[in-house]
Amino acid sequence: MKQVNGIHHVTAITSSAEKIYDFFTNILSMRLVKKTVNQDDIQTYHLFFADDEGNAGTDMTFFDFNGAAQAKKGTNEIAKTSFRVPDNRALLYWKKRFEKYNVKHAEIKELFGIQSLEFEDFDGQEYVLFSDENDQGVKPGIPWKNGPVPEVFGIRGLGPIFFRVDKMNLIDHVLIDYLNFKKTDEEALYTRYQSGIGGNGASVIVIEDKEHPQAIQGYGGVHHVAFRVNDKKDIYDWIQHLNQIRAPHSGEVDRFYFTSLYTRLYPGLLFEFATEGPGFIDDEESYETLGEQLALPPKFRNKREQIENMVRHIDTKRSDKVFEKEFLGFEE
Numbered sequence: 001m002k003q004v005n006g007i008h009h010v011t012a013i014t015s016s017a018e019k020i021y022d023f024f025t026n027i028l029s030m031r032l033v034k035k036t037v038n039q040d041d042i043q044t045y046h047l048f049f050a051d052d053e054g055n056a057g058t059d060m061t062f063f064d065f066n067g068a069a070q071a072k073k074g075t076n077e078i079a080k081t082s083f084r085v086p087d088n089r090a091l092l093y094w095k096k097r098f099e100k101y102n103v104k105h106a107e108i109k110e111l112f113g114i115q116s117l118e119f120e121d122f123d124g125q126e127y128v129l130f131s132d133e134n135d136q137g138v139k140p141g142i143p144w145k146n147g148p149v150p151e152v153f154g155i156r157g158l159g160p161i162f163f164r165v166d167k168m169n170l171i172d173h174v175l176i177d178y179l180n181f182k183k184t185d186e187e188a189l190y191t192r193y194q195s196g197i198g199g200n201g202a203s204v205i206v207i208e209d210k211e212h213p214q215a216i217q218g219y220g221g222v223h224h225v226a227f228r229v230n231d232k233k234d235i236y237d238w239i240q241h242l243n244q245i246r247a248p249h250s251g252e253v254d255r256f257y258f259t260s261l262y263t264r265l266y267p268g269l270l271f272e273f274a275t276e277g278p279g280f281i282d283d284e285e286s287y288e289t290l291g292e293q294l295a296l297p298p299k300f301r302n303k304r305e306q307i308e309n310m311v312r313h314i315d316t317k318r319s320d321k322v323f324e325k326e327f328l329g330f331e332e
Contacts, residue, residue: 002237003180004195004227006138006202007158008258008274009048009059010081011226013071015123015219017045017064018314023121024049025318027101028083029149030060032291033280035316038063039255042300043310047291048257051141051156054280054290056228056258057201058141058157063223070123071221075166075209076268078222080118082128082159084140084200088115090153093330094129097149100328112185112192114200123220130159130200137199148323153330160192160203161225163269166210174265175204178245179227195227215268224270226260231275235261238273256297257282292317 014020024030033054038044043066050059060081073079085091091108098105098119105119115131132140143154165171168191175181181193181204191206217223229235235252242249242263250262257280261273281287284295294311296304 001180001241002229002234004202004229004273005276006057006196006199006228007161008056008226008228008272008276009061010078010158010161011061011063011223012081012125013068013217013219013221013223014062014064014125015068015070017047017062019122020062020064021047021314021316024060026148027097027103028155029144029147029323030155031144031147032316032318033059034257034285034295035291035293035314036295036297037300037307037311039297039300041065042303042307045311045314048280050280052144053142053287055141055157056274056276056279057138060158065219069216069218071218072213072216073124073126073221074212074215075164076266077164077215077217078161078225078269079164079207079215080126080128080162081222082116082130082161082200083155084132084135084157084159085129085153085155086131086140087133088131089330091115091117091129091131093153093328094119096328096330097326111190111205112187121220125220125222126162128159128162129155132156132200135199135201137194137197137203138201140201146318146323148326150325150327150330157201159200160205162205162207163266164207164209164212164215165266166208167266168206168208171206171266175206178241178247178265179271224262224272226272226274229273229275231277232259235259235273235275256299289319292319 030049034048140156185192253260
């Protein structure tokens with residue numbers, strides 16, 4: 001059975017496309033690489049924040065569903081998204097940055113021998129920064145070169161994804177027997193699983209939680225997590241595998257920027273397989289102007305006028321702006 005290459009992206013729900021753009025751009029210094037619409041609900045924005053080039057394994061995306069209620073955190077959910085920073089010193093920088101911008105955060109702690117820093121956005125969406133200081137696994141991306149955070153401290157991809165579940169035996173079976181992860185570590189209520197060459201970019205951390213009620217999805221919560229696969233051939237192989245284990249799935253879905261396959265193997269958790277490419281630099285946008293216009297896959301371009309009338313304008317132009325690098329006393 002094939003292994004996934006790591007985490008491809010995480011998609012969450014926000015109460016405000018404008019606010020999440022501001023938070024990721026000006027505080028997290030992640031680059032908006034695509035401003036498009038939800039291909040299954042074209043009245044809804046779909047924003048992709050990633051590394052400097054929009055590489056697979058670096059992007060967190062957001063829907064802003066109209067009228068969505070706030071998520072109710074609980075068990076059986078994709079609980080937290082994490083990001084990778086270069087080293088332990090970078091975590092000190094981020095702690096100071098969060099203090100400056102009044103971002104709710106915890107103290108730096110260690111999990112599985114790795115330093116980490118938890119924080120939240122305005123919706124209560126839960127995140128963690130993980131240090132890559134001794135990471136030997138999946139290669140990181142490239143921090144946004146023109147953003148406000150110096151590259152030496154910048155976010156450079158997705159780290160471990162946290163699941164909160166009440167059925168450890170079932171998630172263990174799903175991850176190991178269905179998805180070919182390996183269980184590598186246990187620490188208190190946390191269990192770490194890794195795929196492929198492992199490391200921060202290919203890890204899932206499961207939290208056992210039998211105390212809280214079932215989570216309810218909404219803004220401030222995660223919609224789904226996507227795992228990296230090489231190409232369409234891998235998608236077809238995973239379709240065959242899901243058929244063999246009689247798992248429900250979407251079949252191949254062309255998202256233009258990548259090809260996808262969706263399945264639910266554990267209650268409350270939506271998994272996607274997504275190809276490494278073709279990526280976000282395409283016929284509509286060059287590297288220099290990624291995320292600045294409303295981008296549409298070819299199948300929606302004949303509806304551009306209709307779509308532009310449905311979604312409000314958000315100014316995301318940055319190619320004419322210069323962000324001053326904020327060292328916050330951590331000069332090299």
